[in-house]
Amino acid sequence: MATFFWQGNEACAYGAMAAGARFFAGYPISPSSEIAELCSRLLPEREGIYVQMEDEIASLAAVIGASVGGMRAFTATSGPGFSLMQENLGFAVMAEVPCVIIHAQRFGPATGIATAPAQADVMQARWGTHGDYQMLVLSPSSVQECYDLTVAAFNLAERFRSPVILLTDAALAHLRETVTVSDTPPPRHCRPQPEGDSALYRPYAPGPDLIPAMAAFGDCYIQRVTGLVHDEQGYSSSAPAVAAGLVRRLQEKILLYQDELPSPVYTGPEEPEILLVSYGISVRAAQAAAQRAQAWGHRVGCLRLRALWPFPEAVIGDWARRVRAVLVVEMNYGQLRREVELAVAGRCRVSGVNRYDAEVVTSGEILAALTKS
Amino acid sequence: MYWQVVLSGNGGHGLGLAGELLARAAGLQRGLYAVQTQSYGARARGGCSQSTVIISSQEILYPFVEQPDLLLALSQRGYERNYPLMRGGLVVYDQEAVRVGTRGGQAVEYKGYNLLRAAREIGDEIFVSVLSLGIITALTGKIGPEDMEEILRERISGPRQEQNLAAYHQGLATGKV
Amino acid sequence: MASYRDYLAWERLPHLWCAGCGHGVILKALTLALAALEVPPDKVVVASGIGCSGRIGDYVTTHRFQGTHGRTLAFATGIHLARPEVKVICVMGDGDAAAIGGNHLIHAARRNVDLTAIVPNNLNYGMTGGQFSPLTPPASISSTSRQGKAEPAFDICHLAVVAGASYVARTTVYHVTEMQKFLQEAILKKGFSLLEVLTPCPTYYGRYNALGEAAQMLEWLNRSVIPLARYRQMSGDEARYWWRGRLVDREAPDFLSRLKGAG
Amino acid sequence: MVILILPAKTGKQRHIAIHLDHNLCKRCGICVAFCPQGVFVTGDDGYPVVAATEKCTGCQLCFYRCPDFAVEVEVDK
Known part of the structure; x- marks a missing residue:
């Protein structure tokens, strides 16, 4: 057991490291910037990648790309940036790409007050991107939980092949409290891997718990990723039955296993x-x-x-x-x-x-x- | 114990760091619970800056200061903003930067020093935060002076460590008088 | 020896592109280039965006990534950084690359990310019905410029050079041999490479601007481009041609090398 | 799948086979227009027809230019 005196943002960054995150792409924004700052130091020390993109759209895009490349990847942002991320957040849902978005809420709408807290993005987190889907959203209420729930967020992302949003806020992001960290690394849930004959691999064929096995780019299993409605092969389709089957599975893969989420x-x-x-x-x-x-x-x-x-x-x-x-x-x-x-x-x-x-x-x-x- | 501290002044006074040091000295060194916050304006130097610390013998549910027991005031604005919240306790203020003519609470005690001038004499206005920590440590007795020194040595390394330690010891001596 | 056939998902054909659309020619050139370079299909990601060219991934046997409109290079940056041993080939139309994705293009070129960007430029948005794009020539008729496009166009190749790309070239689907050569050079280049390929859209751009059927459009493209060296000697009105050729081919450290150097 | 296989002999004793796949061909006319030797003509149904196999030099331009993977030219030396 070790104890630290961390800010909420620091606890998120260290939680991500403990959860095995090795890729961060982001764009500076108050009040989340300390996460990016810390990652720019922590990731290279761990053979990981820190990349500062041209905007938040590109940040989440790079995170998704790295995740399909096989890395545990995440980003951090606040309201205006989170609005920009909605596009690729929906992509991650549709393409079933595990990733974590830490969103330190600030006062809005629009630029609002950059350094003041609010909890006004809870509905945006749920419904911000278009279409019919479930979203996984966690909300820590202490710096300790910033650490613990960041770890949980990565595991849930891998477990459900889904984006997971960690909603903090400006007050929690900058609050310093004592955090206790176990000496043994937290248990890690990994995305299901394809097995057997690579010629038979179908990137979106549902596996156990409705989750398809996920090959990484460069594996012998050919991965096809798209945000279009797609069949089990990963080829685009506009067939109503394919569309309905996909939407149903995207919903049920989460709703049927909701009890695996941190309970109230x-x-x-x-x-x-x-x-x-x-x-x-x-x-x-x-x-x-x-x-x-x-x-x-x-x-x-x-x-x-x-x-x-x-x-x-x-x-x-x-x-x-x-x-x-x-x-x-x-x-x-x-x-x-x-x-x-x-x-x-x-x-x-x-x-x-x-x-x-x-x-x-x-x-x-x-x-x-x-x-x- | 439930001790609420507000350190207020301007950007560049090092108040964020001072709050962190105070909380660490209490929380980590004595097994007390401690939380710290700091105000974030645009992240440029200058302008109003504030850091708060709560030190408690029990788990801290609400981590924000509602009624300060100690106010460090290095600017008039910081003073005006916080003294109306006080119902007792101590105000440590800079005699040149703050006029305490409009005194608030009945039971509030006031201690004025030339904090900023002393810091500048050490070499930089930023040393005012650690100097003030020395005074607060000596005046209140809530933090062990050696605990604070240990945290200072741990947290501030490099060429500025010596000046900071000098500032801290000067503060301790000033507070004891 | 590898064959272009190994890179083509034959069971997916015929493709969805219109008769005479040049995208199929570019797809063939890509499969031929990969075969010539003998890159195994599982060490290639074809990344695309949205629009006609975005569907290219449906027809290859390599890994495939189709992202959101305009963001291909941002996704590809993440893919490349996570899997540097894999060739990431990005295919983006003129709207995709120059309008909604223009900023990502600038920054991918500036970072000199080791990616290959192919921009099939059919001078309009085909998938949505022939609206003008930033690369549509001024005065062109499109479904959103019935009186002629009021805006100027820009040269995406020069933009990429100024931004910092290691390799930039332009050709047309008429010049199939040159396209093949440039494509292989672009894929082999360490750093950011961009190949713009002018390609006919007989269904919209050709029809709106009375350029004829596919074959006539190819002839029109051939007449409309001149080699870069000759273009450089031109001035004023004569410079209304497109140039074709290799605009830049230079050595510069790529993004990942710089990152690792700094790390 | 309809495949027309038309083996041919040129003066240089090369065996050339031109494969046309009607399932893939979209009748764009590019092969007809650009064959330097005029090997193809357009049939009544709009599909290309190999009219003069003996003229084919095996230059492969029709193969490279066909957007639909519908033409292949096999050249046996």
Whole structure:
């Protein structure tokens, strides 16, 4: 065991190294730039590649290219850059290329406030690229989790052959906390490899868990990658049956195995009356508020979401039967609250504690909202 | 213990590093919990800069300072922005850069020094952060002086280490008076 | 000895390109070049973008990557850095390479990434119905310039040279032997190489501009280009021709060598 | 697949076979237009027809120029 005093951004970069990442392509943007800066030093030390591209579109493109070349690859960005990445994010979904995008959210829309936090890109992370798909999105709420969930993100990317987004924010990105790192390297999940006669390899034939085996460019197994609708051979097709089969598999390969994602963590009394649901840096205020409310004798618990997408609908639905009210604490005008409302389905009251002034939500604000609940 | 510290001043005062050193000295050397943040404007020199530290004997849920117990004020703006939040504690300020005429809280104690001038005499205004850390270490007794020195030696290497250590010791001596 | 046949996915033919489209000629030239250089199919990635030329990967037996519109060189940069032992050959149309992908082209050339870029320039966007591209000659009729294209065109080859490419050449599908030679030189070149190939689009550009069927368009291309040396002696109005030839062939460290040197 | 195999003898005693694949040919007319010897003519259905095999010199221009992989010229020395 070793302990470090890291910023959120540093923990992400070291987490990526521990997860075996050897390729980073990026474009400097506040508040994520420290990840690029650190990678430019750490990767060459590890026989890896750091490349600074001409924009964020090219950055994710290079990451995808390197991943099909067989490397664990990632990028880091913030709102404006994440908007540019949407195009190739969809490509990674369609072509099933494992990669990790660390997105330190900042205040928006547009250039907004470059160095101030927000949690207003949770819906963009889910729905930002066009088409019909599932997205894997994780949200750490401490510097320790920046490290742990970055490791998880790489493994999930390989496991599901999918892009994985790690949503942090400007506050967490620059927060310094103690991080504990195990001496043994974290377990590594690797993309399934083709076996047997190379002439019979079909790049998009579903394997176990619906995931196709993935050859790398240069292997004897001929790899065909495309963002067009494609058959199992990787040849483009516009046949309705091929399109439907592909979309169904892309959805089901994630939805059927959603329980492999980091589950929500509950802290608080056994039978809470009010449940705070939160994610990311807002969790810290929610937990502090819950603790103070408990000290005053109120039964308030806190549910910390670690995977935002696919949304843990069943877990929220179960809690809705057991509590009187749910308060969704987030730094936006009310984005994930709608998703919680869908999951609660009228079983209890749902309201939001929302802050959207470029400051981190405080426990005092949550306590004030609690007294009204 | 739940000790909330704000180090405020201008870009180029080295406050980000000072916050990190303070938190490391507390968190790593004494087994306390510590968190640190720093303000990020455009990453150019000059302008308002601020770093905050919380040191606690328990796990820190909310990592941002709500009510400072200690304020280091190296600029008027940093002072004005933070003293209204205080309900007690200590303000350490630069006598030339900050006028504390509009004093806030009743129970707040004020200690003024010529911090920036002393730093310039050592060689560069940037030494003001480590000089101030010396004063804070001596005044408050929350951090072991030898812990702080160890972290300083670990974190600042190269040609500036000696000047920083000199600044730190000068601060310690000043704070003890 | 390798045959061009080994590089062609025969079972995928006939290809989707129109009658008389030059893309098939370029595909054949590519397969012939790979055979002549005896590069094993599993050590080649054909990377393409979107549009008519983007479909080239459907017809090869090598590895294939078809990315998003205009981004081919950015994807290819990642592929190359991860697998430097593999030849990455990028095929991008004039819209792909010069419009949406123009910035990536500049920077791939500037970094001198060891890639081969083939730009089949059919003077318009064929797949979407014959709209003008940055490389469409001014005053051309297209489906978005019925009165004649108001914008000037630019010379993508000179752009690549200024940006830093190691090898830049231009020819046409009429000049099949020259195309073959340039293509092999480009593939062998260490560093960024770009080969622009003027090619007929009888379906749109030819029809809109009354240039005739495929054969007449090829003749028109032949009449419209002159060797680089002669072009350089021209001035003013005469310089309305396209030049063809090898614009630059120089030695410079490629991107990965520089990265490793710095690392 | 329709393959017309037309073996031919030139004055230089070379065996030349011109293969035309109607499944691949798109009737663009390039082979007809550019054969320096006028070996091809356009048939009534628009497909090229090998009309004068004996004129073929085996220069392969039709092969290089055909965009559709529909022409191959086999030259036995």
